[in-house]
Amino acid sequence: MPPKPKTEAEKHQLRTLIIDAARELFVARGVDAVTMREIAKRIGYSATSIYLHFADKEALLKAICDTDFLALATSLKNMMQIADPVERMQALGRGYAAFALTHPNHYRLMFMTAHAPINPDDSSLQQNSAEQDAYFQLKTVVSAVHIADRFRPDLQDVDLIAQTIWAGVHGVCSLQISMSCDKWVNWTDISARLQLMQTVMLRGLLRD
């Protein structure tokens, strides 16, 4: 039984209903394996209704990523309150990895899938926000460690340090996500790998 003029709130509700259903399916079986018809069926609409809210499948994917980037930043927010900058940096790394490994398919969509470049302009998130921008959180912590003069003296570029730390943690997580069921390699325990990466990073970056 169909239509009724809808309030803005009702529209938004349906929008997030679609997003949630789509994410659940994408996450479980991968973006390409999930059809628009299947997403629609899940929420009791026809496939074409989705196109009233999203231009196409790619736009739906981007909207999902947007909400997940926010979720990541939110999940890291608590850790930003730790007083000691080095401890805070470690906690942020652990938190990031925890997000990646408990939501591997969210993570895959966010950081491992090729999609059109994310433009800050058409994102609903605010760049350089302590609440919404995880990269800004990382940069803030790295900057604090730098100001506390805890990095080795040859390390001066905050962006470079932040991106290298990110790469280290991302490397462990993404390798785990895309390769851990590979039989070619005799994989060691993921938490041991993560722990060693953190230790190596700290030893390599901090003053003795």
Add this chain to the structure above:
Amino acid sequence: MPPKPKTEAEKHQLRTLIIDAARELFVARGVDAVTMREIAKRIGYSATSIYLHFADKEALLKAICDTDFLALATSLKNMMQIADPVERMQALGRGYAAFALTHPNHYRLMFMTAHAPINPDDSSLQQNSAEQDAYFQLKTVVSAVHIADRFRPDLQDVDLIAQTIWAGVHGVCSLQISMSCDKWVNWTDISARLQLMQTVMLRGLLRD
């Protein structure tokens, strides 16, 4: 003008013709964006002919990866001759990164794309071969550094060390490949990031 019984060599030739055409297209535009019909057209056959040589698109992808894994191992072989184990380890890291960054889409297929787990049994490559298995090459080098007693005393698990080093280099490369055109982050120079990762790794893993 159709068929003639073909020798084994001719079959193999057509097989690699398909592989090369498919890789070129996959690499240029991504696996999902390329159709079987398009691959076939490129080499002057009908789409269904591909199925005489590969069970399906996934099998074709796997065959491509197989030849690329071999190419990676081959490109690293020279570096295995460097005498000093630590220098050899560094060179291997640089070589791996060079491969990843000069063949980003090969690399994506090999290490960043979800495909059915690679089973050593149905690969044409030989596991634990110094010529064909890049992971074995890495493990060999790490083992040599370990035997030379150059790692910090608390580091004893060769697999764990190897996988952490891999994760570090892979992190820099994969982040570069999937995120470097992202406007959200103010990316620093890729070779600086790679250099810092190597330095950090060495400082973190080796004895003082």
Add this chain to the structure above:
DNA sequence: CATACTTACTTAACGTTGTTAATTTAACAA
């Protein structure tokens, strides 16, 4: 030489996919 069989390939076709166009249904406004 004629028949049958095999090989290498093509064309036709199927079921699905993302997406668009046309249509229906229901609510509100005059």
Add this chain to the structure above:
DNA sequence: TTGTTAAATTAACAACGTTAAGTAAGTATG
């Protein structure tokens, strides 16, 4: 009542991966 608009649907399209059926050229066998 009669339009008008909004929200949804059904129908349809072109393209996809893949399968089935068909065809032409060569080989083997009588």
